[in-house]
Amino acid sequence: MGQQYAARLAGALRSKYQCAAWLVSLPLVLAACGGQSIVLMADPGGHVGQAEVVTAAGKQRLEKSGDMTQTSGEAKPPSAVKTADPAYIASTFAEVLAIEPPPPQVFTLMFESGTTNLTTASLDQIPNIVAASQKRPAVSVRISGHTDATGSDKVNDALSQERAMQVWNLLQQKGIPARLMSVTSHGKGNPAIPTPDGVAEPRNRRVVVIVH
Amino acid sequence: MKIISRWFFIALLPIASAFAESSETVGHIQTLQGQAFIQRAGTTLPAAIGAELRKSDQIRTGKPAAVGIVLTDDTTISLGSNSELSLSDYAFEPKQSKFALSLKMIKGTFSYITGQIVKLSPDSARIQTPDATIAVRGTKLLVEIKD
Numbered sequence: 041m042g043q044q045y046a047a048r049l050a051g052a053l054r055s056k057y058q059c060a061a062w063l064v065s066l067p068l069v070l071a072a073c074g075g076q077s078i079v080l081m082a083d084p085g086g087h088v089g090q091a092e093v094v095t096a097a098g099k100q101r102l103e104k105s106g107d108m109t110q111t112s113g114e115a116k117p118p119s120a121v122k123t124a125d126p127a128y129i130a131s132t133f134a135e136v137l138a139i140e141p142p143p144p145q146v147f148t149l150m151f152e153s154g155t156t157n158l159t160t161a162s163l164d165q166i167p168n169i170v171a172a173s174q175k176r177p178a179v180s181v182r183i184s185g186h187t188d189a190t191g192s193d194k195v196n197d198a199l200s201q202e203r204a205m206q207v208w209n210l211l212q213q214k215g216i217p218a219r220l221m222s223v224t225s226h227g228k229g230n231p232a233i234p235t236p237d238g239v240a241e242p243r244n245r246r247v248v249v250i251v252h
Numbered sequence: 253m254k255i256i257s258r259w260f261f262i263a264l265l266p267i268a269s270a271f272a273e274s275s276e277t278v279g280h281i282q283t284l285q286g287q288a289f290i291q292r293a294g295t296t297l298p299a300a301i302g303a304e305l306r307k308s309d310q311i312r313t314g315k316p317a318a319v320g321i322v323l324t325d326d327t328t329i330s331l332g333s334n335s336e337l338s339l340s341d342y343a344f345e346p347k348q349s350k351f352a353l354s355l356k357m358i359k360g361t362f363s364y365i366t367g368q369i370v371k372l373s374p375d376s377a378r379i380q381t382p383d384a385t386i387a388v389r390g391t392k393l394l395v396e397i398k399d
Contacts, residue, residue, distance in 0.1 A: 076381050083365050084398045089391025111383035118384060132327045132392050135332035136363045139318035141376060142280035144326060177301045181300040182324065197347065222277070222324075229346030252284060252322045 051070040065228070067131045075112040077132075080126045081105055084143050093118045145172045149207060150242075156199075156206045171215045172251045178220055183207050185225040188244035189237045193227060200247070201225040207247050278342040279305040279323035286317030313360065327353065327367035330399075335360020336392045340380070344369055353377035362395040364388070 078220055080102035082088045085125035091102045093109050098117025100109040147169050149162040158166075185200030187193075203225045212218055228237075231244040281288075281303045288299035291310040297303070299311065299319060316331040322328050325344040331337055341354035351373035355364070356381065366388055371376045372381055379386040381397055 077394075077396045078381075078384075078386060079394040081394055085391040087390060089366065089389040091388045091391065093384050093386050111381070114383045129394065132396055133332070133361055133363065133376055134356045135285075135318045136318070136330045136361045138366075139283050139285060139320045139332075140363055141276055141320040141322050141328055144322070145369070179282050180322070180324075182299055206393055224345075225347055227347035229349055229370065244384070250326065252280065252326075 044183070064187065075110055077108060077110045077124075077131060078118075079103065079106065079108040091094065100177045102232075141177075141252070145251045147172075147251070149247045149249065151203055151245070151247070154199075156202050158210075160205070166210050166214060169211060169251065171217055171248050173216050173220065175181075176251065178216075178251050180250075182209065182248075182250045182252075183211070183221060183223045184228060184230070184248050185223075186232070186244055186246050187228050188231065188241040189216055189228045189235050190240045197225050197227045200245070203247050207249060269319045273356065274304070277324065278307050278309075278339060279303065279327075281319060281320055282322045282378055283320035283330075284318075286333075287314035288312065288317050288319040300345075304340060307339055307342045309323075312336045323353075323367060325353075327369065328363075328365040329355065330363040332361035335362065335380065335381040338360070346372060347356040349373075351376040356380045357395055359399055360381070361397075361399045362393075364393045364395065366390055366392070 078091065078093050079101055080088065080091050080204060082105045090103045093100050095111055095116065095118055096114045100107060100118040100121055100122060106123045107121050109118040109121050111118045147165050150159045151157060154158060183204045185204035187196035187200045205224060208223050211221065232246065233241050233243055235241045253394065281299050281301055284299060284301050287399060289312045290297040290299050290303065290305065291312065292306060305321065311319065311321065311337045313331050318330065318332050320330045322333035323342065327366040329337065338358060341352045342357050343350045343352040351369045353369045355377060364379065367389055370390055376388045377388065381395065
């Protein structure tokens, strides 16, 4: 029992010592023990967006890749933005970056006008989708029907739902297990090309299959 | 023999239910190293690749361990060792213009890549850490929360 206590005490002291060692050996990083660090990065497509970090006492905006701010309690504002040390990123986030799931494979399928028949080019994509799901192997295959912003929502939604179901049927026939697949209709709510209401855009009338 | 097979079946139920996709599914576990757990309504499920996730699930990793999660809007969240995340709120129904994403990063290391909710309705998404709220527009974040 005494041995356990001694081991725990040694562990606590060691982590405190490690904490102090960080502060001494990496003055540029100023890693606050018990604090939080937030770093902005480019997404897999290379795009850098922005983030705003807000505590009860203030906020900081991150705008460039590598921008970092740190917090140490909600009663203090986030620290002034600085550039994260690449060595800090590499060592702290190594596990997290290694486990990141790969980006999904996205397939866009088009139909003969007003029908639930895939165009020839899109029919040719079906085996590619099946192959992709088997190669990954997929944890989910999401099929979503989409419309453009013209005509009756009700008619459009019904058609996009039927089209998505048609794709589901084909994929199931070709061997993708039903338990992996889900079918939804996004109506006009998730366009490929945003348009105002009432504007026709055939490229929005599609079924999208996302393989994760 | 009958009794053994019944208990075997019952023992498999938590594992089977971890894979069953329902309208409550908000995402899946896509990558996994080591041990991780899903805490849901007072039960603890072992995480496995392909397991579905639901709103209010809490995901916890062991040490060493790491897990990669993908939500139904393509939001991607990765956790390193000894990390804890709560999927506090989630809704992705573009047809009804219904969007919500609230993640609580409790401790550990994270990578967060935004998905369609942030693309279509950035104000509907936020990350909560012990000290701060983070609003994000179309990007990737790395977050470290020290104990």
